[in-house]
Amino acid sequence: MNAIACQVVSIEALTPVVHKVLLAPSAPVTFTAGQYLQICITTTDKRPFSIASTPDQSLLELHIGTPEGDAWSSAAMSHLQQQHALAAPVQVEVGLGKAQWLAGSDRPVILMAGGTGFSYVYSIAMAIAAAKQDKPVFLYWGVRSEDALYYQAELEQWATDHPMFHFIPVVQHPASSWTGRTGLVHEAVLSDFTSLAAYDIYLAGPFAMAGVARTAFLAQGAQREQLFADAFAYI
Template sequence: MIVKCKVKSIAPLASNTYKILLQPEEKIEFKAGQYLMVVMGLKDKRPFSIANSPTRENGELELHIGAAEQNAYAGEVVELIRDSLTTDKAIEIDVPHGDAWVKDSERPLLLIAGGTGFSYVRSILDDCVANKVNKPVYLYWGAKDATQLYAKEELVALAEQNEHVHFVPVVEQQEENWQGKVGNVLQAINEDFASLSEYDIYLAGRFEMAGAAREQFVANKQALAERMFADAYAFI
């Protein structure tokens, strides 16, 4: 469904990463974990995860877009959004998309994000909290360095307020005062879990990360391939 949106705001989250708030002209029905596509042209639509839960009041949509200088694909979308905010001209989105939305299940959740793939798991986590889901939820977020973990303090506080929520940040490059895990986010999960057979696993990151997660977790941690969800699995 094509819907026009007003750009409410754009703000930096981290280096080359932006938080964008959109206000659709009509109410959008979507499920936590789905994505939208920003319409750039007749045959040019670019996908981005919706970072908020469907429970958010007023129908607002939140995006987290990483647009480094070498990433023209995302950078051009950010420029379109900046121009729309300046000119008060609406943009168009195609929504909803994706089959990796959160399923109705009693199984504990393992949410895995690499970089701005966090926006995908953020939607699911927010939905669980909003709907008072009290089963265990583990969120592992991997990034190059601590500056890219732009929601770290918020997630630490959320985990402190909800005893069933567990947040584990992982960085590839350790800084002097870093107290968390260092290395690859999949490696951290392999170290922390003896078995993943009981978990529903949701993940977002590069295609190679999604592929490696399915291969490793099924072979070594008894994960069920049919209980692993990622938009990437529709393409690999």
Template sequence: MSHVIKIFPADIAFEGDSEKTLLDSALDSGIPLEHSCKNGSCGICEAGLIAGEVIDAAGQVITAGNNILTCSCRPQSDISLQATYYPELAGQVKKITPCKVASAEKVSADVIKLLLRFPPTAQINYLPGQYINLQYQGVTRSYSIANANEKEGIELHIRNVPDGQMSQLIFGGLAANTLMRIEGPCGTFFIRKNERPVIFIAGGTGFAPVKAMVESLIAENTQRKIYIYWGMQHSAHFYSSLPQQWADANPDIHFIPVVSGEESNWQGRKGFVHNAVVEDFENLADFDVYACGSPVMIEASRKDLMTLGLLAKHFYADAFTVSK
């Protein structure tokens, strides 16, 4: 059964199928609502139910006046939602595109940098920070795009997940010209155009979308101050020297690597990566923060940074959830 879904404050509407989640119906209608993991883990798609009823993944009916996850709830009536809509993404078309492996370089003990090339006629048209769904031998996994310029192909940073199906395929040996497919672009993680200083918080391969977004800001000759906090368990796990190169070349870019594991020889910052931000700033009211990593890291960042005056509307996140 079809229901009318109204989104406020954007004042737009679309048809929602009672057998589909609100998020899927919105995306199928070309309405890009805020989201990330799409499986209920990260909470980024949370919206306020103004009117109507929905049913959640557990089969519970939720009525007006409550917050819901659009990725997990299906409409049971016409409804109205207080939700974030991004007109910047409205013209994007998510599609499946064939590609071939240009290179697969092991950049650390558990990370491969995969570069994909596309047919000359292919147009991906993504915004730096978004992700794609990689399809190979019947397995599909989501990975953030790690480069800003699609003319160079698409760069992915793929971590070796123990017993992961895609990890076994890629880390088991991947020859050049291997045929794959991608679906995308996906997600609502991208740089908002303004002059506010930016803090990036990356955990592990959460550096991938940060790399793409910083590249885009550098290409635009931005005057915004940029702070890059990158957390790893051990210093040997940092797989790119680019953040330090950016900082060395630009006085407005600052790089702060943070190690969370026990490491006696590490002389840099230690602890959880978002705690380094808390230690360095007294007031974040004038900042934009972009966090990418585990749902636990993102939720901790959101909670602790808002105590320093960061506004919720200026906190943007992309949650990495592990799939076997």
């Protein structure tokens, strides 16, 4: 795949360890909601990140988490910051991954993400809304603490404005003031649906989470051909 030059338009801190990056491609790019891109630090060092924007938007949006000890993502972030400071382009490969949204499906949708895997399900949720598909969409977002829910206010407003859209944040280690769902995000899904057979399910997050969720969801009726995650290619 040929790389395309992108200008780093902005880098914004969403939390102390997550940044929103906006890239402007030098030419039109083609991808489907749910696909990812690779930042080419060199011709052989390429780092994949989910695309949080949709194909009809002019800028590519990324959510990059760099928690302490994560040298892999931090190297990509440092490269983006350096190129931004120099007003120099970054090389990006766009339109990768097979776990993209099935635009032609009439089935209701469950979107489940852990951490910055949220960017993957966010793109799909926006694409469904843009397509004006009148079907239920349930977005589950699991985080360790509630301060990691960097798009919480936007999603809650979206749920208020769109009766078919449901936002369920799940906090693993909540503060005493948290009144929402707690525990592991895939267990919240399991508790809410007696059977998962009727749903298209899209997952993003740590490989360990994806593996556990796949096993549990299949046991609760999910259809393997309706269960999507790029992590499944590696586990």
